[in-house]
Amino acid sequence: MMLLPHEAMLAASQLAAPAAHPLDGTVAGYVWLLPLLPLLGFLANGLLSVTSAAHFGPADPGAGHGPAHPSSPAPHAPSDHGAAGDDHHAVARHRHASLVSLIGPGVLVVAFGLALAIFFAMQGAGEMKAPFIQRYFSWMPVGDLNIDVAFQLDQLSMLMVLIITGVGMLILLFSVGYMRDDPGYPRYFAYLNLFVFFMLVLVLGSSYPLMFIGWEGVGLCSYLLIGFWFSEKANADAGKKAFIVNRIGDFGFLVAMFMMFANFGALDFTGVAAGASQLGLGSVLVTAICLFLFLGCAGKSAQIPLYVWLPDAMAGPTPVSALIHAATMVTAGVYLIARSNILFSLAPVACLVVVLIGALTAIFAASIGLKQWDIKKVLAYSTVSQLGYMFMGVGSGAYAAGMFHLMTHAFFKALLFLGSGSVIYAMHAAYHHTGSHDDAQDMRNMGGMRKYMPITWGLMWIATLAISGIPPFAGFFSKDEILGAVHARHAGSTLDGASLLGVPGGAIMMFCYVLGLAAAFMTAVYMTRMMLYTFHGPNRTGDRERDHLHEAPWIMTGPLVVLGALSAVGGWFNLPSFFPAGRVGALEHWLDPVVGDGALRFTNGAPVEVPASTEYLLVGIAIAIAVAGIALAFVRLKPATLVPKTDAPAEHGFERVLANKYFVDEIYDATIVEPVVATSRGLLWRGIDVGLIDGFTRLLIQSKDDDSAPGSSVQMGGLLTRAVGLVGSTLQSGRVGTYAWVLVVGMLFVLGAFTFR
Amino acid sequence: MREFLLSVGFDRWILPALLAIPLLGALGVMAGGRAPEGEDEVASGAATRPRSLATLVFGIEFLLSLGLWWSFDPADPSWHARFDVAWIPSWGTRFTLGLDGIALMMVLLTTLIMFLASLGSWSAVREKASSYYALLLVLTTGMLGVFMALDLFLFYVMWEVMLIPMYFIIGIWGGQRRIYASLKFFIYTMIGSLLMLVGIIYLGLAAREPLAVAPNFSYDAILAAPQLTPAAALWVFGAFFLAFAVKVPMFPFHTWLPDAHVEAPTAGSVVLAAIMLKLGTFGFLRLAIPLMPGAAMHPTVRLIILTLAVIGIVYGALVSLVQPDFKKLVAYSSVSHLGFVMLGIFALTVQSVQGALMVMINHGLSTGALFFLIGMIYERRHTRLIAAYGGIARVVPMFSAILVFVSLSSIGVPGTNGFVGEFLVLLGSYRTYPVLAVIAATSVIIAAAYLLWAVQRILFNPLDKAENEHVPDLNRRELLLLSPLLVCIVWLGVYPAPVLRRMQPAAERFVHMVETRAALAPVDVEARR
């Protein structure tokens, strides 16, 4: 690209903008390398995938004037294709597999190393109040709008970068084993690299539009990866559903951006925050912006009413579920709210909505999770439920708590997914050996896996205890902090002062706290249920298959062990004050420059003060509930009596409603999707377009090959034209006398026009 | 680069050269004689000479026009590369050509797309090849002339020059119902353009010098002349509106488009979508709004047009959702995209107008690429029905990757060009018409639904039809012809700033001029009372 002179100068002047920042000159200047690395990985892997699959067609594809005849020998059989012949059951190592295995996870290892280096540089730089913003080039300079491609590095984005690159690296390593025999191996890594690229753009972008690139980009990768095995209609459907539902959320995000630009004249984080600060607490504008932003979050982070795509998204490969649909992408909504904390802190009503939706989602999804049989579906609903917790946290102004839960959830949920992945891997391998087509993901076909996969079993129990909230595992600290924050803000905060639809905010907060507790109880129950049915009791896989069940290779268990360790000790990153085993509130302190001001505004500037007795009481209740849930599951559930899927009886009553996810998908289909399609087809297309508008056209012209006119209306074709033609052809008698008459009468008219004007 | 171009007098001869080269090329192509009736000229080799000659001419044309990118100076407010000779003095019309930033981009888009269209017809046009390529060349002159003309009469002549080759291209090389489609196309556009001629003559007479007999059709002179009375402005604007709205096409004048698209040969569809639809919106930008700002920006008129635009956006998207024919689906999606352009133009903020211009370019690239892809798969399987496919991603991986990519660009995924345009249009129009902008924004949802659904039914799902199992993938020529479009899709998505900067002064002038002139427009006494 050649630049005009003034363009180059403009670009140079922007790059040279002086900003004295403690990170200037440190390794943080290489922040652009973070997204670039996975992008390069994507390009390399994508190229490998395409070149290995490409077979150019003939120079004249239309020769022969007929459809390619099956008997005519094609230049290549489809099964020869590398990526082309993606078949879930095909086992053929890709010929570039080793190179891909090097590039795919490799770029993330480097990126993670760089992220660590930048992290330490930030620590070394000392107190850092302002974000470190690097401008690269101007993206959309239009009038008073100027959107730069610029990366913003601060404590919040650093946390996300570490989670994304760290957990991402582990999951990609796991994938090397999990996807080893898939013919689409390079394509898989290309997509995952692309995903990481977009995710890093999402968290590093310094403006809402740039964030939106990542926001939609990760949705796109999610779409591609959910439909990775696209030859099954269900998988392709799930990918499409995810994208479209996400688009509904993106619509909200877009509208929020329009409002920001129209009212603040800026779209970068600092500009919007400055503009919003001019507005008063609870102004309609800020509330509207926040609600539209939250619509975006609800789409991306699978909250009511847009959560429906996430359970279906489990159609993708399991590591994808771990990375995208548990650890990183779905938490983008939480990140967005934390990033927009200034806006949300000014809109208590919107925050109440966030908390309420979060709490409702938490309990709603948890209840569905109670009756799922697919091991990944259990985890999916668990994810939806945990995301609800995070929104309760960030909605109530406890940004650090929400982000803390995001982090710990990334650890233990990634572990759970990868663990379930390694179980499925074992099941799949066993079924593959015997050629069986049973469901490798149904828990009724598992049972007793402890014997065959002891490492996985142990690690998954750690994660289960973490998610259930048993101290001292990671989930206990983060979940407790959220529930504590919700409880603490039910009185004496701006949320308490606001009201939603006439209901006072304090009551809503209290209600949400109770819902959160109930959801925690259910979480403990369904997680224990999953563990019991999968790993305990007798094995139900089948007699022939049983011999082929075995532990996954080290490349898969290795990342599990790391994640297990993190799940166990992750809570230590942000210890509460009553648990003084190390540095108290490290994460909260770390995030304080970014979210501190926003968080303080919720409590009118005063730090949250909770009496120690109350705090101990709340912690006690939380632990008691978690233990009770686990105990209940152990007492009530009998893995020994379970029968394999094919022999299982149908559910009845409320169990059936739960197993069918409250029929929400069916309701959406019947009330939204089908009416829209039917209206479009019946009324808009056939009615208005073909019937009404083309009906008018048919008055003018008619053609024998006009097949859009149904039935009898063909005879009506060209009515107007025919009438005019009849008159014209009668006049056209061929007799000169008639013509003379017409001529003279016409002349009379012309003269008359002059005479009588 | 700029110095070199100016040293060879590039900006003095380039515009007439761009108009003349295709015409000369058409003569050259026709001079080759014709093959016997009904012969497969691709197989017999008779098509080789016309198609290579035409592609060569288009290539030269494109390379020459590329020089405009560098020779153009956005800071200079006068017409770039102005060319002015006497033409028909007694009618007060001169042969005046010139470019601003908007027209520049359209000219570049035209020359690029025509080059690719010629390359894309390589094996698709198997009969009467020399006539076909000659018509394509004449069509190019007409379209470029419309973008370049600075004389209203010349504008009209070029407008008609472009109509006739398209009529024949659809009517001769089209599909089963080509006669119906071409007739419909012709009648719709003709009715509109005749009214436009009346409007142009009225403007020319109104702008003549005192005591002069001959009208004055010079664009600058008409712009400088006193504005029409409100009633006259409304009538003339109505005439222009009909001509351009049919061409755009706006709801409810759009029904010729799906038929024309479906029946036209691949290159015809590409040209129709990528360039000819833009002529309508270009007409609004160049003529209808600046010349009659009082009428165009009258609150009621503006609201009606904006409402039609938004109806078009949502309606086009919804109807696309249920099309069984992929080409028709894309055709209806054009209605939706062009609605964005109209929304952007009439919302009249710098962002929305710039966005509208971007959508014009992007739609040309993305929808052009989609039509190319449909044409390629049609050449192989001879059907465009979505239901006839399924799972072919396994058979034609390159085709599938490109189709998915182009679809994403058409949906407007950020990072591709589609997003930049739609985002700017909506961002800008939210400032003046927030409710309409929000309604229009819902189409991002429907757009994802209709395209992804179609892509899924074509590429994904089980490969359950035997005739799809041996479809050959893209060949090297097809890959070569798609690659410039793909590059542009990414480039305009990631770094649109050079394009935006070139169009910026023109867009700002447009907004400023229309606002000030609309404020100065004579007010109807009765309306004030």
Added chain:
Amino acid sequence: MPHNNLQLFYVANFYLFGLIAIASAVAFVTRKSPVSAALWLVSTMSALAAMYVMLDAPFIGVMQVLVYAGAIMVVFLFVIMLLNLGHPSEIADARGIWWKLAGGLVGLALLAQIFALTRARLPEALVLPENTVADQIVRTGAIAPLAGPLFHEYLLAFEVTSVLLLAAVVGAVVLGKRKDRDYAR
């Protein structure tokens, strides 16, 4: 007008021949026999020739007698006789009474409109300027005033008429020639 003392004579003659022309014309259209109609037309044309003389166009008047009344009408008569159109079946060619009435009405309407337009269009104060044509005739004779413009300003048109006449001659010959198959029949 050339001689003021002759003015009254001229005007009187003008009206006289005008009335003769109209009367002959009416007789012309009402005659059933083509031969008598043609003769009445000759009468009209001769009267017109006289009127031309009164209007200071003596040369045109002469041409009128020579070309129209003489040559053209003689050709008409020849053709009528050649085709033997005096035959009774050919005579009854006039249309029915309703057609005649309608034709008359249309004619009246046309006349009324022409009059209305002439009155509206002609400037009331249109006064004859200096008698340019008349003076020229006095100075240079009757032909020169016509010959000057004809061979200067309208030279090209004049030459083109000669081509036209040639084409008409050729056309008449070709059309009138009996074709071989006509003999064969």
Added chain:
Amino acid sequence: MLAESLFFSAVLFTVGVVGVLTRRNAIIIFMCVELMLNAVNLSFVAFAQVYGASGQVFVFFVMTVAAAEAAVGLAIIIALFRHRHTVNLSNINLLKG
């Protein structure tokens, strides 16, 4: 005498028109057309008296054209008569496509 000339001219012209409308004999219709041409000639001559000799030049041209027309027209009528054995225009509709 301009106004008078125009009056006579108009009357003669109208008589010619009525003739064309009411007669069916091709030759008579043809002669009616000649009458109309003569009526126009009268106007030309009258105007020439006032505005200069150009009007007379036009009369000259009209005569030439009339002569040519008569030649071709009569030839057509003769050719027509040979085929149809009539000059009654009611029986002739060759112009019908």
